Amino acid sequence: MRYSTLRHFLDTDRAALTRGPVAMIFAEDDVELATTLRHHRQLGFETTIAFMEGRYALPADLRQKVIRIDFNPRTEGIVQDCVSQINAAAPGQWLYYCYNAEYLFYPFCETRRVSELLAFHAEERRDAMLTYVVDLYAGDLHRWPLAVSLDDAHIDRSGYYALARTDPENHNHPKERQLDFYGGLRWRYEEHIPKDRRKIDRIALFRAKPGLRLREDHTLSDEEYNTYACPWHNNLTAAIVSFRTAKALKTNPGSTFDIPTFKWHNSVPFEWHSRQLLDLGLMEPGQWF
Known part of the structure; x- marks a missing residue:
């Protein structure tokens, strides 16, 4: 096809x-x-x-x-x-x-299909789901010069944070239930990352509707779609583990020679299991058990 x-x-x-x-x-x-x-x-x-x-x-x-x-x-x-x-x-x-080279993980994805996840999310009157893009990188860049290896994948276990998302059309007041999230390689190597590409949040799962548009910053034109939770309780979130940033940093001539290794004291091997991401607080099960 x-x-x-x-x-x-x-x-x-x-x-x-x-x-x-x-x-x-x-x-x-x-x-x-x-x-x-x-x-x-x-x-x-x-x-x-x-x-x-x-x-x-x-x-x-x-x-x-x-x-x-x-x-x-x-x-x-x-x-x-x-x-x-x-x-x-x-x-x-x-x-x-x-x-x-990006892989979606959500709570309990080893035993539950994505349709089950979205059915529950829809029952909570949610039409979009926040996902965090969690950087993956190979531990040995001499062996894996593109920084991509499924068997030698690592992630940062800490160094993630959020800032209020301001609204230029409302005197830069914080937007309701919206945050800008940062961390991973885009934070550690921010000198090589354009300012408007340092966020790690992405509305990657959403329900289509007429007139909806995806914007360059990975948000959508309906502001409610960009919220991390509904007004009354926390909702599900997911994670996309991604080699994309590491690969870009190692293929870009302006950064590759500045990075002999991505590993630091907060690097841990990635276990390719949703439990690790839940334990690190990199996604939220909400009310789904």
């Missing part, structure tokens, strides 16, 4: 979007692309769309299971535009997006 453009897909196979939830994976390169696609399919996403360049290949086991759309990730604003177009084509459907 391969389409030359997103418009080609929407004109030909829009009905695929009725099988949800829908995962959109944007391939900036082919690093761990196959494992990213398999991980999200195993979580229970009924429809998986890979936006990827034509020169990248998919393994045989994924070719008939993944919708492939030819895509140039270097086009300005293309990810936001693609997500917004899928949103417009699938009203009421739960959507998710991430990049290659």
Whole structure:
């Protein structure tokens, strides 16, 4: 199932979007692309769309299971535009997006499908879920020069914090139930990260509705979608463990020679289990037990 453009897909196979939830994976390169696609399919996403360049290949086991759309990730604003177009084509459907070498984790994901997570979230009258992008990095950069290794993956166990999200249209007063979250490699190597890209929060799971737009800072045009919880109690949150920042820092000539290792005294091996992220406070089970 391969389409030359997103418009080609929407004109030909829009009905695929009725099988949800829908995962959109944007391939900036082919690093761990196959494992990213398999991980999200195993979580229970009924429809998986890979936006990827034509020169990248998919393994045989994924070719008939993944919708492939030819895509140039270097086009300005293309990810936001693609997500917004899928949103417009699938009203009421739960959507998710991430990049290659990123992996969604949510509470109890080892035994519960993503559809169960979203059904509970919807029962709490929530139409979007906050996700924290938790940086992964290889422990041995001599062996793994791109900083990507599933077997040698590490995360920071501390160093995360939140600041009030101010509203320029309301005299910079804090927005209700919205925070900007920071930490990980974007915090430790902030001198190499543009100021507007240092946040680690992303509204990666949301229910499509007419007129909704994804913005460049990974928030959505409906402010209620950007809240971390409803007014009356805490809600579920999730985490996306991601090699994306580490990979960028090690492929960028301006930063790679300044970083002989990403490890520090707060580095711990990543266990590839939701319990570790819950114990570290990197996601919230809310009322879901």
